[in-house]
Amino acid sequence: MSENGDTRQTTFLQAILHGRTRFTLLMFVIFASMVYVATGYSWPANFLPFIIGIPGMALTVLQAVIDIRGFRRAEGKIDPRTDFEKYMDEINERTGGKVRMELKEGTTGFQTLVADHSDLTRDRNRRELILFGYFFALLGLVLLFGFWIGYPIFMAAFLRFHSRESWKLTAWLTIGSWVVMYGLLAIVLEQVLFEGFVTEYMVNTWFGD
Amino acid sequence: MSIELMLGTLAQLLTSPYAMWMMLLGTAIGIFFGAVPGLGGRLAIAVTIPFVFGKEMIPGAVFLLSMHAVTGTAGQISSIMFGVPGTGDDAATIVDGYPMAQKGEAGMALGASLMASGIGGILGAVVLAVLIPVIEPIVLKFSPAEFFFLALLGITFVAFVSGAAIFKGIVVGLYGMMLAFVGMDPQTGIARYSDDFLFLWDGMDLITAVLALFAVPEMIHLGVKGGAISSISRDMADTGVRAQLKGMAETFRHMWLVFRTSMIGAFIGILPGLGGSAAAWICYGHAVQSCKNPENFGKGDVRGVIAPESATNSKEGGSLLPTLFFGVPGSSGMAILLGAFLILGIQPGPLMITQHLDLVWILIWALVVSNIAAVVILLFITRWVALLTFLRGGIMIPFVLVVVVFGVLLAKGQWENLILLGVLSVIGYGLLKYDWPRPPFAIGIVLGSIAEESLHKAWALWRWDFFVRPLSIVLIFMIVATIAYAIYRGYKDSQREAGHV
Numbered sequence: 001m002s003e004n005g006d007t008r009q010t011t012f013l014q015a016i017l018h019g020r021t022r023f024t025l026l027m028f029v030i031f032a033s034m035v036y037v038a039t040g041y042s043w044p045a046n047f048l049p050f051i052i053g054i055p056g057m058a059l060t061v062l063q064a065v066i067d068i069r070g071f072r073r074a075e076g077k078i079d080p081r082t083d084f085e086k087y088m089d090e091i092n093e094r095t096g097g098k099v100r101m102e103l104k105e106g107t108t109g110f111q112t113l114v115a116d117h118s119d120l121t122r123d124r125n126r127r128e129l130i131l132f133g134y135f136f137a138l139l140g141l142v143l144l145f146g147f148w149i150g151y152p153i154f155m156a157a158f159l160r161f162h163s164r165e166s167w168k169l170t171a172w173l174t175i176g177s178w179v180v181m182y183g184l185l186a187i188v189l190e191q192v193l194f195e196g197f198v199t200e201y202m203v204n205t206w207f208g209d
Numbered sequence: 210m211s212i213e214l215m216l217g218t219l220a221q222l223l224t225s226p227y228a229m230w231m232m233l234l235g236t237a238i239g240i241f242f243g244a245v246p247g248l249g250g251r252l253a254i255a256v257t258i259p260f261v262f263g264k265e266m267i268p269g270a271v272f273l274l275s276m277h278a279v280t281g282t283a284g285q286i287s288s289i290m291f292g293v294p295g296t297g298d299d300a301a302t303i304v305d306g307y308p309m310a311q312k313g314e315a316g317m318a319l320g321a322s323l324m325a326s327g328i329g330g331i332l333g334a335v336v337l338a339v340l341i342p343v344i345e346p347i348v349l350k351f352s353p354a355e356f357f358f359l360a361l362l363g364i365t366f367v368a369f370v371s372g373a374a375i376f377k378g379i380v381v382g383l384y385g386m387m388l389a390f391v392g393m394d395p396q397t398g399i400a401r402y403s404d405d406f407l408f409l410w411d412g413m414d415l416i417t418a419v420l421a422l423f424a425v426p427e428m429i430h431l432g433v434k435g436g437a438i439s440s441i442s443r444d445m446a447d448t449g450v451r452a453q454l455k456g457m458a459e460t461f462r463h464m465w466l467v468f469r470t471s472m473i474g475a476f477i478g479i480l481p482g483l484g485g486s487a488a489a490w491i492c493y494g495h496a497v498q499s500c501k502n503p504e505n506f507g508k509g510d511v512r513g514v515i516a517p518e519s520a521t522n523s524k525e526g527g528s529l530l531p532t533l534f535f536g537v538p539g540s541s542g543m544a545i546l547l548g549a550f551l552i553l554g555i556q557p558g559p560l561m562i563t564q565h566l567d568l569v570w571i572l573i574w575a576l577v578v579s580n581i582a583a584v585v586i587l588l589f590i591t592r593w594v595a596l597l598t599f600l601r602g603g604i605m606i607p608f609v610l611v612v613v614v615f616g617v618l619l620a621k622g623q624w625e626n627l628i629l630l631g632v633l634s635v636i637g638y639g640l641l642k643y644d645w646p647r648p649p650f651a652i653g654i655v656l657g658s659i660a661e662e663s664l665h666k667a668w669a670l671w672r673w674d675f676f677v678r679p680l681s682i683v684l685i686f687m688i689v690a691t692i693a694y695a696i697y698r699g700y701k702d703s704q705r706e707a708g709h710v
Contacts, residue, residue: 023639027380028493030636034387037402044668045401049387049662056383063380124433128638131432135425135610135634139627142614151614155607164605177608181615185245193615194624 021067028060134158146196148186152178215338217568222271222578228571229355231268235275236579240586242276243283245612250280254545262552267571269553274529274572275579277546281521282326289318289514290597291438291609293420293616298521300419301489305506305513309428310438312509313599316449319591320456321511321586322518325467328460329519330580332471333478334573338480340530341562341569351480353666354675358684359480361551363487363566366494367649375695378646385653388413390659391596397664408625412658415486416620420613421633422650426641428609429634431602438597438605449592458638459511466496467519474520478527480647486655492520494652498691503698507646523639526576533561533569 031053038049090179134154141150159170185191195203222228242253253276283405284299289306298623299360302322309318367382391402392412431438462607466500470492496516497506506513532543532550536556547557561569617626640647665677675681 018645023643023645023652026636026639027384030384034402041394041399041401042397044665045399047395048657048664049390049401051522051658052383052386052390056380056387059376059380059383063376066376115223128429128431131429131606131701132635132638134607136631137427138610138614139631143624143627147618151611155611158607159604163601169543171236173604185615191619192622193618194622 020066021064024060024064024067028057028064031056110141130162134162142194142196144196144198147193148178148182149199150196187207214531214567215570218567219574221567222571222574227265227272228268231264231272232275232575232579233582235272236279236582236586239276239579240283240564240590243280243284250277251545252678253277253280254549256531258549258552261486261549264540264553266553266555267568268551270312270555270568270572271575273549273553274547274575278330278522278525278576279583281525282323282330282517282580282679283587284521285322285326285514285518286319286587286591286594287612289322290315290594291424291605291612293424293609293612294416295697297515298486298489300415300486300651301462301493301517301648302514303492305424305508305510307423308507308509310513314509315450316512316592317456317459318509318514319594320453320457320588321459322514323573323587324457324460325454325515325518325592326522327580327584328467329471329474329522329523330583331577332468332519333475333523334527334580336523337526337529337576338570338573341534346659350680352670352678354481354671354678355680355684357660357663357667357675358665358681358688360367360487360690361655362684362691363494364652364660365688365695366498367652374644374646376542377644377660378649381640381645381647382649382653385650385655386657387653388418389654389657395662406620406625407538409623409625413629413654414617414621414623414626414656415629417617417626418633418654419651421630422618422637422640422647424609424613425630425634426638428606428613429638430641432606435602437599437601450588453592456511460515461513463512465480466499467515470495470516471519471523474523475527477520478524479530486651487659488520488524489517490648490652490655493648498694507648508679522580526573529572529576533557533572564642 034049035053035057038046038053041049134157137157138150138154141154144150145153155177156170156174159165159173160167165173186193222232238257239250239253254273257273257276261272264272281298284294285306286300287293288302289310291310292303292307293304294300306318306322309315364382364386366379387414391409392400392402393410395399400410415692473492473495474488477491493513493516496512497503499510500506532547550557555565555568564607613630614627617630618624620626635685637647640650641644671678676685
């Protein structure tokens with residue numbers, strides 16, 4: 001394979017492995033799985049899953065092609081914006097253009113603020129994983145110990161170890177919110193929430209049914 | 210229908226301290242139930258039925274109706290502030306309300322939403338009053354065939370709410386529709402995509418799906434980017450009464466939109482089975498479709514807040530029509546309200562027009578006055594609530610995630626929905642991260658099941674003839690016109706981008 005051919009191969013693989021394309025392919029897998037499962041249903045239960053699912057599969061394949069082509073096209077292009085302009089564009093997008101900032105003529109130090117792109121991506125992915133970790137921990141705690149025990153454990157852990165709040169503020173916010181929510185929802189409104197598998201097991205074991 | 214009766218019943222309501230007290234109490238309780246995600250109007254009535262048991266008919270009915278009517282007004286607070294809908298009906302408000310909060314315009318969004326809700330609620334009551342003599346033939350004209358085409362019309366709005374990414378928007382809309390097919394098929398009894406998972410037999414819980422697609426991804430995104438919900442500091446943001454008044458003024462500036470969406474909302478409310486979520490999304494789609502500069506929708510356009518809010522509140526007046534005069538509840542909330550009315554000794558049916566018109570008018574006035582009262586009360590409260598958008602994400606995120614979990618547990622009381630929440634949240638975050646529009650998902654899941662059920666019923670009743678019913682033809686024409694307009698606008702936009710226009 002020529003050198004040029006090798007480069008194209010690498011770029012194509014990169015495009016396939018890019019998160020954007022992988023997500024599109026995940027959508028395809030969801031549609032394909034649902035259509036496949038629908039083949040086991042009789043008419044008319046399978047009618048609309050086919051009518052909706054098959055075009056969904058076709059459109060996700062097309063979207064994947066668009067993603068790959070867009071990725072490869074972007075490979076050869078150089079963004080003409082400076083780092084400062086990119087930064088300002090992002091801020092303006094978030095604030096609806098309310099912020100105005102200008103660099104003094106001759107400023108050159110700004111570029112040092114923007115780290116290598118791969119570092120930024122890695123850092124963002126790490127933060128995403130941590131936050132999803134906390135979120136799934138909340139779900140796990142509630143499933144195991146129930147809402148009224150699981151949520152204060154999660155809240156205290158998040159405030160103290162992720163947000164690095166002081167122990168005092170963490171305790172205030174956790175206990176305060178628990179007292180208000182429990183008083184209002186469990187006592188006044190008598191709402192019964194899931195008690196958790198471990199809690200139920202322990203209550204049944206120790207106190208009987 | 211005499212003017213004396215109209216004005217006399219208003220005077221009767223306003224001059225009765227007990228009825229007014231019950232109405233204000235109902236309004237305050239309704240605000241609370243609306244503001245806390247997962248509670249909502251249905252639970253409010255269910256919880257307070259013992260409270261009205263044995264009370265006089267009029268104060269009891271006024272209490273329940275006021276409470277139910279204003280839950281939607283309060284439900285938008287968490288939608289705008291944190292991207293957490295109070296109920297499924299409030300989900301459409303997130304699309305533009307939350308980006309407004311991110312831009313530091315929470316006060317303005319809340320003001321616009323309050324005023325739109327208030328006016329929508331009042332216009333819904335007006336529709337109820339005006340349609341009393343002619344309601345029966347209108348309702349009877351609508352059959353499953355028309356429901357199917359109405360749902361299809363709503364689904365075509367996907368093209369408009371997808372912004373620049375129409376292709377991705379259609380895929381997400383189809384994905385939402387596929388999830389709407391989860392559960393027991395009403396025709397064959399087959400448990401589709403649910404097998405032994407009993408919690409899915411009733412279909413995928415809308416609240417869980419909406420929270421997973423909107424609220425959780427926004428909180429993860431907030432944690433990743435850091436800072437507060439508002440991207441600009443408190444000093445630079447427009448907060449307080451001035452911002453709220455600005456939002457209210459925006460509602461009056463878009464009065465024609467408020468009027469149109471209120472009429473659509475009230476009309477959808479009249480038709481049993483479509484529900485508030487459908488009203489909100491159809492009206493949101495209508496707002497995007499009908500405005501000249503739709504590119505701002507989804508990025509914090511105040512019209513995207515005004516349209517669904519006026520629709521969800523006007524729907525209450527509309528859904529009271531079939532509830533009171535046919536004994537057919539227009540929504541699940543109205544079904545519980547109907548039961549409560551029966552407990553109070555109110556017998557819904559045609560006799561309401563001939564023998565109890567005074568009670569009907571008092572209920573109409575209760576709708577109007579409670580909506581005004583809710584706007585005034587919330588105007589004072591939300592001024593302070595808007596400041597929460599400037600609170601650090603590190604403190605805000607755990608609270609919002611806990612409220613999300615609480616809402617999911619309370620919505621159906623099934624722990625399995627927590628697992629569903631986790632799975633769908635990952636997909637929701639993927640949609641957010643890779644710029645897939647999320648509103649089409651909600652349209653798909655809300656209208657997909659309505660479309661399917663109506664299609665099968667219409668097919669069983671009329672076979673191919675359901676396409677040629679007079680109202681079906683009108684709706685088919687509207688669908689074709691909407692698609693043609695979407696294509697035309699897409700073409701015009703691409704021409705403009707290419708510099709040809």
